[in-house]
Amino acid sequence: MILVTGATGLIGSHLTAHLLMQGKDVLVLKRSVSNTQNIEEALSFYTPDYKKEFGRLRFAEGDITDIFSITDSLENVEQVYHCAGLVSFEENRLKELLQVNAEGTANMVNACLEAGVKHFCHVSSIATMPNHDKKAIIDESVFWKSSPENGAYAISKYNGEREVWRAGEEGLTISIVNPSVVLGAGCWGQSSSRIIEECYKGTRFYTSGITGFVDVRDVVKCMYGLVEKNISGKRFVVSSANKSFKEIFDAFHTAFGNKLPGVEAGKWMLKTGAMLERMFMTHPRITKSTIDAGLNKNYFSSDQIQKALNHAFIPIEQTIQYVAEKYKDHRAAKQ
Numbered sequence: 001m002i003l004v005t006g007a008t009g010l011i012g013s014h015l016t017a018h019l020l021m022q023g024k025d026v027l028v029l030k031r032s033v034s035n036t037q038n039i040e041e042a043l044s045f046y047t048p049d050y051k052k053e054f055g056r057l058r059f060a061e062g063d064i065t066d067i068f069s070i071t072d073s074l075e076n077v078e079q080v081y082h083c084a085g086l087v088s089f090e091e092n093r094l095k096e097l098l099q100v101n102a103e104g105t106a107n108m109v110n111a112c113l114e115a116g117v118k119h120f121c122h123v124s125s126i127a128t129m130p131n132h133d134k135k136a137i138i139d140e141s142v143f144w145k146s147s148p149e150n151g152a153y154a155i156s157k158y159n160g161e162r163e164v165w166r167a168g169e170e171g172l173t174i175s176i177v178n179p180s181v182v183l184g185a186g187c188w189g190q191s192s193s194r195i196i197e198e199c200y201k202g203t204r205f206y207t208s209g210i211t212g213f214v215d216v217r218d219v220v221k222c223m224y225g226l227v228e229k230n231i232s233g234k235r236f237v238v239s240s241a242n243k244s245f246k247e248i249f250d251a252f253h254t255a256f257g258n259k260l261p262g263v264e265a266g267k268w269m270l271k272t273g274a275m276l277e278r279m280f281m282t283h284p285r286i287t288k289s290t291i292d293a294g295l296n297k298n299y300f301s302s303d304q305i306q307k308a309l310n311h312a313f314i315p316i317e318q319t320i321q322y323v324a325e326k327y328k329d330h331r332a333a334k335q
């Protein structure tokens with residue numbers, strides 16, 4: 001039996017769909033509040049028989065921040081894919097971020113050690129590889145360094161990843177993926193899929209920063225490959241292409257038939273926007289972390305995972321076309 005956490009999220013829903021398509025038996029750890037429609041929708045992108053496949057899923061209720069609620073679900077589980085996490089770039093949510101991304105991960109690996117799980121695959125992030133040394137290319141050789149520059153999300157993901165390494169030292173077979181910005185269909189309006197909604201509505205602004213982008217289908221194939229080949233004790237950058245936010249925004253705007261964003265938002269404009277959002281919004285979108293990400297130019301290399309799994313990434317232009325089409329279908333179905 002395979003257990004997936006975070007199966008109602010962007011990465012977890014596609015991973016669950018991928019596992020079901022491989023004929024696997026999957027148990028989903030979900031909270032009482034989780035929306036399982038996200039899994040059904042993700043499955044619908046893989047097969048017309050999605051309702052039947054969805055019917056094969058088993059569910060266990062639990063919250064990763066409460067270890068007692070997850071231990072029972074691990075009975076007869078051999079492999080765990082840990083996709084649950086809190087994605088937020090609000091600096092004032094550090095406590096909550098640490099609780100879910102660090103303590104939640106510690107709970108998961110401790111429970112897996114206890115239950116004798118055979119392979120634990122963890123979703124970390126490129127956020128754990130801050131480019132303080134201004135390297136031309138960021139890969140697995142870039143390690144965490146303490147710095148006032150590190151944002152709350154990055155700190156929480158680093159602490160989570162550290163728990164996984166610790167469990168590895170204590171005997172758990174582990175593998176870690178560090179995806180860049182994930183683009184995929186479904187889970188509209190949550191996590192990184194917010195970019196798609198913003199572009200559909202149309203924005204006048206863009207930023208000049210460059211970062212890695214990856215198709216969610218590549219992320220889940222890489223995770224599956226690592227577990228099936230039992231490649232352990234390593235972490236892998238999972239990123240398809242390095243693109244500017246302008247290039248990504250332009251491609252989505254074009255796919256939606258919108259006018260391209262024409263105003264470059266510089267540091268001061270973003271800082272002013274951040275201040276106004278802090279004043280008027282409960283969950284501001286412009287924060288220190290998003291300003292840094294929007295302006296910095298970071299280039300990632302996925303050579304290591306490509307070699308380990310002989311994996312070829314989907315071109316990001318193709319991803320954008322596909323995701324935009326699925327988003328248009330989603331909007332049409334809502335009308």
Ligand SMILES: NC(=O)c1ccc[n+]([C@@H]2O[C@H](COP(=O)([O-])OP(=O)(O)OC[C@H]3O[C@@H](n4cnc5c(N)ncnc54)[C@H](OP(=O)(O)O)[C@@H]3O)[C@@H](O)[C@H]2O)c1
Nearest residue numbers: 006008009010011031034063064084085125181182191192
């Ligand atoms: N999206 C990206 O660009 C990206 C890039 C790199 C790494 N990552 C990492 O990948 C992981 C998944 O991200 P995502 O984009 O799929 O996020 P998402 O769409 O926001 O999904 C998050 C998932 O985590 C679950 N979750 C949150 N708190 C939980 C808790 N206390 N107990 C149990 N489950 C909980 C959510 O369940 P509910 O449905 O109950 O809320 C949901 O299923 C995160 O660790 C994130 O840091 C994401």
